[in-house]
Amino acid sequence: MLKVSCVTKYFKDQKIFSNLDLTVDRGRFHVIVGPSGCGKSTLFDGLTGVTPLDGGSISWNHESLLNLRYHAAYMQQKDMLLPWFSLLNNALLPAKTSGQDMKKAKKQAQSLFSRLGLKGYESHYARQVSGGMRQRCALVRTLMFNRELILLDEPLSALDAITRRSLQSLLLLLQTEFGKTILMITHDIEEALVLADEIYLFSKKPMSLSRHYVLDSPKPRKFNDPILLNIKADVLDKLEGDLMNEQV
Numbered sequence: 001m002l003k004v005s006c007v008t009k010y011f012k013d014q015k016i017f018s019n020l021d022l023t024v025d026r027g028r029f030h031v032i033v034g035p036s037g038c039g040k041s042t043l044f045d046g047l048t049g050v051t052p053l054d055g056g057s058i059s060w061n062h063e064s065l066l067n068l069r070y071h072a073a074y075m076q077q078k079d080m081l082l083p084w085f086s087l088l089n090n091a092l093l094p095a096k097t098s099g100q101d102m103k104k105a106k107k108q109a110q111s112l113f114s115r116l117g118l119k120g121y122e123s124h125y126a127r128q129v130s131g132g133m134r135q136r137c138a139l140v141r142t143l144m145f146n147r148e149l150i151l152l153d154e155p156l157s158a159l160d161a162i163t164r165r166s167l168q169s170l171l172l173l174l175q176t177e178f179g180k181t182i183l184m185i186t187h188d189i190e191e192a193l194v195l196a197d198e199i200y201l202f203s204k205k206p207m208s209l210s211r212h213y214v215l216d217s218p219k220p221r222k223f224n225d226p227i228l229l230n231i232k233a234d235v236l237d238k239l240e241g242d243l244m245n246e247q248v
Contacts, residue, residue, distance in 0.1 A: 007056030
């Protein structure tokens with residue numbers, strides 16, 4: 001569905017990544033893992049047009065595009081909820097800005113609130129609910145874009161471990177129930193192993209692909225699976241190697 005070829009990005013004289021390739025297959029849950037600051041979020045910004053890429057190409061269903069602005073929904077690390085809007089009105093922002101039928105959009109949002117555990121909180125403001133509930137609302141807003149591809153940039157990173165675990169199952173719903181294709185960034189290797197069909201391990205800057213893992217075991221998964229434990233050990237070994245090389 002998505003093919004990224006030889007993309008390049010510089011900030012002044014610093015090379016963030018160069019000639020980077022990435023393929024995203026329809027219906028799959030792809031997860032990107034890599035060292036902090038290596039350029040993962042910059043890649044997402046380039047793909048969505050938040051910041052221009054300096055080279056390379058993006059192909060969507062074999063059609064060349066400048067960026068994925070009109071083809072992907074992008075959920076960033078922070079929930080980005082507007083504090084003066086209720087949770088429901090925050091979720092309805094994509095419908096309002098794109099001129100959708102608001103009666104139909106409201107019905108869709110209310111259905112998503114019910115499905116994602118927010119029923120009864122439609123009129124609450126962000127300050128009145130927990131971080132986990134704010135992220136649920138941000139997830140509803142992302143779904144309201146009605147895009148087939150969803151980009152998730154560490155959507156659970158600010159949450160405590162218990163809340164993260166509960167919301168991981170909701171992220172799986174994006175794929176299994178809502179039929180979305182997912183490309184997600186995370187620093188949590190276990191989270192990647194639980195959610196991913198494919199894991200892309202990237203190196204430090206200039207960012208490049210170090211490993212590509214394909215996980216065929218059914219979900220939900222157990223951490224004591226020897227295959228997953230071996231992948232985790234390999235990922236940690238590669239990340240620690242990069243860190244040691246950087247300190248030398």
